[in-house]
Amino acid sequence: MAENVLHIENVTMQFGGVVAVNNLNLDVNQGEIVALIGPNGAGKTTVFNCVTGVYEPTNGKIDFLGETIVENFPRGKMKKLYAGENMGMYNEAVSHTPDLITYKGIARTFQNIRLFSKLSVFENVLIAKHMRARQNFFSAALHLNRAEEKRMREEALALLEEQGLDKYRDDVAGSLPYGLQRRLEIARALATEPKLLLLDEPAAGMNPQETLELAAFIGEIRDKYNLSVFLVEHHMDLVMNISDRIYVLDFGKLIAHGVPAEIQSNEKVIEAYLGVSEDE
Amino acid sequence: MMGNKKRDLILSLIFAAVITAVLVFIDKRLHYSMLASVIQKASIYALLAVSLNLLNGFTGLFSLGQAGFMMLGAYTYAILTIPLDQHASVYQYFNGGVVNVCLPAFVGVTAAGIVAVIFAWLVGKPCLKLKSDYLAIATLGFAEILRALIQWEVLGPVTNASNILMKFPKFDSILTPVIVCAFCIFLIVLLINSSYGRAFKAIREDEVAAEAMGINLAKTKMQAFLTSAFFAGVGGALLAMFQASVQARSFTSAMTYEILLIVVIGGIGSVTGSIIGSFLYIASSEWWLRFLDDSQTYLGVNIPFMRGGFRMVVFSVVIMLIVLFYRQGIMGTREFSWQGIIDFFKKPFAKRERKAVKDNG
Numbered sequence: 225m226a227e228n229v230l231h232i233e234n235v236t237m238q239f240g241g242v243v244a245v246n247n248l249n250l251d252v253n254q255g256e257i258v259a260l261i262g263p264n265g266a267g268k269t270t271v272f273n274c275v276t277g278v279y280e281p282t283n284g285k286i287d288f289l290g291e292t293i294v295e296n297f298p299r300g301k302m303k304k305l306y307a308g309e310n311m312g313m314y315n316e317a318v319s320h321t322p323d324l325i326t327y328k329g330i331a332r333t334f335q336n337i338r339l340f341s342k343l344s345v346f347e348n349v350l351i352a353k354h355m356r357a358r359q360n361f362f363s364a365a366l367h368l369n370r371a372e373e374k375r376m377r378e379e380a381l382a383l384l385e386e387q388g389l390d391k392y393r394d395d396v397a398g399s400l401p402y403g404l405q406r407r408l409e410i411a412r413a414l415a416t417e418p419k420l421l422l423l424d425e426p427a428a429g430m431n432p433q434e435t436l437e438l439a440a441f442i443g444e445i446r447d448k449y450n451l452s453v454f455l456v457e458h459h460m461d462l463v464m465n466i467s468d469r470i471y472v473l474d475f476g477k478l479i480a481h482g483v484p485a486e487i488q489s490n491e492k493v494i495e496a497y498l499g500v501s502e503d504e
Numbered sequence: 505m506m507g508n509k510k511r512d513l514i515l516s517l518i519f520a521a522v523i524t525a526v527l528v529f530i531d532k533r534l535h536y537s538m539l540a541s542v543i544q545k546a547s548i549y550a551l552l553a554v555s556l557n558l559l560n561g562f563t564g565l566f567s568l569g570q571a572g573f574m575m576l577g578a579y580t581y582a583i584l585t586i587p588l589d590q591h592a593s594v595y596q597y598f599n600g601g602v603v604n605v606c607l608p609a610f611v612g613v614t615a616a617g618i619v620a621v622i623f624a625w626l627v628g629k630p631c632l633k634l635k636s637d638y639l640a641i642a643t644l645g646f647a648e649i650l651r652a653l654i655q656w657e658v659l660g661p662v663t664n665a666s667n668i669l670m671k672f673p674k675f676d677s678i679l680t681p682v683i684v685c686a687f688c689i690f691l692i693v694l695l696i697n698s699s700y701g702r703a704f705k706a707i708r709e710d711e712v713a714a715e716a717m718g719i720n721l722a723k724t725k726m727q728a729f730l731t732s733a734f735f736a737g738v739g740g741a742l743l744a745m746f747q748a749s750v751q752a753r754s755f756t757s758a759m760t761y762e763i764l765l766i767v768v769i770g771g772i773g774s775v776t777g778s779i780i781g782s783f784l785y786i787a788s789s790e791w792w793l794r795f796l797d798d799s800q801t802y803l804g805v806n807i808p809f810m811r812g813g814f815r816m817v818v819f820s821v822v823i824m825l826i827v828l829f830y831r832q833g834i835m836g837t838r839e840f841s842w843q844g845i846i847d848f849f850k851k852p853f854a855k856r857e858r859k860a861v862k863d864n865g
Contacts, residue, residue, distance in 0.1 A: 276716065321715070321720065321721075321722075322712075322715040322716055323715050323716075323717075323718045323720045323721070324720075326716060326718035334712075334716075338710050338713035338716075339710075340706055340713065340714075341709065341710075342837075343705060343706075343709060347705070350699075350702060351703065351705075351706045351714070351719070352717045352718070353699075354703050354717070354718070354719060355717065355718030355719065356718075357699050359699065361727055365691070365695040365698050365700060365731075366691075366694060367694055367698060373698070376699065415717075
């Protein structure tokens with residue numbers, strides 16, 4: 225059995241009275257590409273936001289490489305409002321800000337691309353290198369540590385070359401075509417030197433050809449950087465092509481889980497996606 | 505590429521030498537002229553504008569506490585550097601005051617920055633969580649509260665309450681403020697071009713993405729805020745030296761708006777823009793547009809609307825025109841470069857050459 229990278233345990237996220245994610249259990253193992261799919265509003269992005277520290281889940285625990293990075297239980301006014309399961313199972317509160325979670329090795333991309341759109345392509349990647357730079361405010365501000373700055377620049381450039389983006393290095397990021405912006409966002413995420421890459425609908429807005437390329441690309445970077453990938457997606461072709469395992473979410477609840485072939489023939493999944501006709 | 509770098513360095517050195525020579529000349533011959541006073545005040549305002557730009561333009565934090573930090577700097581400097589034998593006359597209502605030290609001027613200026621940083625930390629802790637307009641209101645409120653607090657009778661033995669502080673060391677040459685400000689601006693430029701400067705820009709562009717890239721928002725914003733406050737404090741101390749007196753009454757929010765205006769005129773997010781904007785603004789308001797405030801008689805006709813305050817009316821119109829038609833300011837987010845200047849002067853020639861080719865062909 226491969227090493228466990230991400231372990232989501234009984235995670236419930238409730239906004240007021242709305243249960244967005246209901247008692248989710250999910251695992252990502254080393255080197256796997258795991259997909260989370262589901263109809264619109266199923267709570268997929270909410271799961272991402274819980275993992276990356278943007279939201280604090282109402283109840284449950286998330287482990288990353290054996291370390292608990294998020295844990296919470298219904299507190300305050302949620303005590304009364306809580307409509308999920310496993311009340312009282314957890315009694316510790318652990319939470320980190322998104323930057324610390326990135327530091328621990330989880331990098332993400334966004335559903336609606338969030339590049340630093342007025343900065344150059346090169347700067348976009350260089351900014352992601354800031355976090356792991358061995359420097360302090362004064363040594364950096366006074367340019368005392370030139371070797372470190374040079375290293376950051378070289379690594380960022382190497383990353384751009386690998387992604388085939390080096391010819392755009394001085395272009396403004398917002399001016400790139402859509403597909404390249406997606407690619408740059410992934411390159412930027414890779415620059416943080418992650419162990420787990422979270423991709424939020426990486427194929428959104430792409431044509432079939434681009435989607436195919438993206439699928440190959442995701443497989444490539446997984447092997448090259450020794451990553452595990454956890455992605456949220458709508459495009460069935462992409463998901464079925466590259467995923468090792470698939471989780472299906474509907475109305476915040478896990479309705480199926482398995483290898484692509486199993487999911488394709490799962491009745492519940494077909495029902496959630498296509499709906500059941502009333503005649504039957 | 506390498507040739508360009510060398511050329512730029514040589515051009516910069518020549519430029520610096522010319523400026524220094526001109527300044528020395530002005531210092532020797534025109535020490536009490538309007539020009540000399542504009543140069544001093546404008547270079548101080550340039551530093552203040554760049555430090556505000558670091559926050560507003562580069563980090564995207566809309567702060568209006570500049571006058572507050574300047575006042576802290578000015579007071580710190582004044583209190584620490586008044587010669588001991590002058591205490592009795594300056595603090596005449598408070599029995600000579602309680603501060604019995606007199607430090608060298610440069611220690612006073614540094615202390616001015618440090619005191620501003622300490623207060624900035626206290627204000628920043630709760631306020632930096634606020635976004636855009638709310639941060640502006642909070643910092644503006646802080647500056648106003650501080651201004652009232654400094655004039656409080658109880659603090660009189662230290663701050664001289666609402667009385668004037670003076671007789672501290674002034675500039676002995678107009679070169680001093682120019683050099684100090686140039687050095688401080690140089691430090692800020694180094695910071696902007698460093699890894700931390702890029703982190704600031706990332707926060708300005710997209711906070712959520714910046715955080716996802718591992719940039720600690722609270723810490724990085726605080727670094728920008730403290731740096732800005734430090735240089736505002738230093739600028740305040742220099743302003744005190746220039747004015748030769750300090751009074752809390754003069755550090756109103758209007759002063760912050762003045763500096764903000766310089767930043768907007770120069771271009772939000774451009775250091776050179778702030779510097780150019782500062783010289784233009786100070787020269788206009790102190791010198792070139794002064795005539796608007798006096799009644800003028802042209803060809804025997806007295807122009808009735810030219811009187812005290814008319815200058816500000818003209819100013820307001822100019823600002824409106826800038827905001828309406830020139831929203832990017834003078835420089836936008838671009839910076840000065842020798843290449844840019846050369847291209848600028850080459851442009852008409854290039855056109856002519858192209859035209860000549862066209863005509864011949």
